Amino acid sequence: MNDAIHPLAKKAVIWHLALTALVLILMMIFGVIMLMNQGEMISITPQWFYKIMTAHGTGMVGIAALGGTAILWYFLSKYVKLNPAILIVNLVLFLTGVTMVLIAIFVFDFSDGWTFLYPLPAQSAKMYGAAGAVFFLAGMLILGIGFLLLYMYLAARLTAVYGSLGKALGWDIIFRGKKGYGPPAAVVATAMVIITNSTALLAGATVLAASLVNIINPAITIDPLLAKHLTYAFGHIFANCTIYMAVIAVYEVLSEYTKRPWKANKVFLIAWNCSTLFTLMIYTHHLLMDFAVPKWMLIIGQVFSYANGLPVMVVTAYGALMIVYRSRMKWDFASSLFFLSMFGWVAGAIPAIIDATIVVNHVMHNTKWVPGHFHTYMGMGVVAMIIGFMYYFNKTEGNQQHRGIDTFTITLYFAFFTGLVGSFLYAGGISAPRRWAEHLPQWVLSDQVGAVSGIFIVLAAIIFTARFFAGLRSVGTKVPYNKNSAAG
């Protein structure tokens, strides 16, 4: 099917992107404030530091998921007819959840981090009052329910169109010897995200509900190690899935720009099935320092964390290089960002894989090495994909054109993002802990480098966003997406 995206869904995509762009800037500013405080360039109280840290972590992952959802919905609409009401329901529940989270943090002083490790929320509730913890946990629950409804709907649609989620993942080609290509990449990626993120959200809902019950009635408890498993099964998979949603744009747009098909052959389908399986398993690398976890499970955490790098390194990123190679592709804002985003994703996977090695993790877990690697693939990967899509959307639905300032902004963003993640990784290398409001003198220089880099990243993000909003004015002046698109 190649139906045009529903006009209402198109509006909802714009709302998603506009909200993503604005919140992104705010969250980046929060990040800079934290670095400036650690770098002794400004002084805020530890309480405010940890409140900002909680907002930054929750907000960044949430907003990456929102931007990723906009990308998924927009491109999937080319192949599967979708009811835009579901997308709007998700947005409304997202906003409701986010509002509750913000109330928790900035009205009721909740500051237990977006990891909210049990029984920390209950402990904080005793000290600072239950309202903050209850608002935060309930807000996260509502936000999660919105995404779960969305995935249930998408699962039903893919099942109706392709027969089952397995067929949408190409199982009949992998296992039954069916010849030819599998469904479009957007469908394969959506099926993967449905399976993995629904699992994540159910794990998250379980631990969120259990924590809420524990706060209301402390006699009802949960095993802390089980709670940690559930929290990271939720958090790690949810964060990973933002990439798997956003990468759909890379497949679609690079294919369109190069006029080369990016079809789901057997290797492609095997890679996505491996990603499905590994993404479900590798959250255990967050528990490599919990030696009470059975040894075999920790070894699995290391081995499969390694293996999870293979699909992206060998198939997706390599495929992007192959499709661009000698293609005479036009380099503009979108194509540049999608190409660079593949670099960012793989560049982030390298220190991530190294950190998943138990003996390395033993001396680098919870140092700044960890935000170093995930800022690489979130900031230079997912966020680059989302910003690239903002431009692509305006170009395809309107008449936005690449200008000199776009080249400047892309250079600014990636150059200083390299500085930021470099400062994080270096700080991790010299054992600077993460999530510390105040740093020792030997760690301060790396914080200052990070803060200055962050300021220029914010500047780039403001220019990106201004260009996006300016470009929106022309949206709607062109024919619907699929009628003038070369992709397919």
Added chain:
Amino acid sequence: MYQLIAMYATVFFVFLLALAFAFVYGESKRSGEYSAIQEKGYKIRKFYFLGLIAIMAFATIMTLGRLPYDRNQAEAEGFSEPKVVKVTGIQYAWEMSEERFEVGDKVQFDVTASDVTHGFGLYNEKMELVAQTQAMPEYTNTVYYTFEEPGTYQILCLEYCSTGHHVMVKEIVVEPEGGSSDE
């Protein structure tokens, strides 16, 4: 040691990656027939894939024999009669059954927490992280460490445990072998 290896390995592999992307960017200005590019690209990919598998297998074999919490490994390294130290994390302090050590002490830290999850991070005099584990309520995580250098070590909380997280620091003294230091 592992920190340095991690940093150098990251720089090396990211540099190779950047070279690959820069090369393809340079070549993107030329044109070529895609089926021929695919045919050659898939051949190269086989070697690339096998190369990555080989690197990962090598790293796995080299590192899984050195698990920091492995009792058998510890015993092989002379931990058959270690000095057992009970450690409990509590917002925002570390309680320890023993606080003074000597160079050469082979210590088994049995780490737990009495309220929320904390992170037991052992730093040496140069403020390098030398060992860690999680301090979790209801569980005991055991980590082994041999003190090889005298000096003032510090235990920092490495798992976020609320607003006093960064003040949860405890100093411990490691004296030279066979006697107290002047420090």
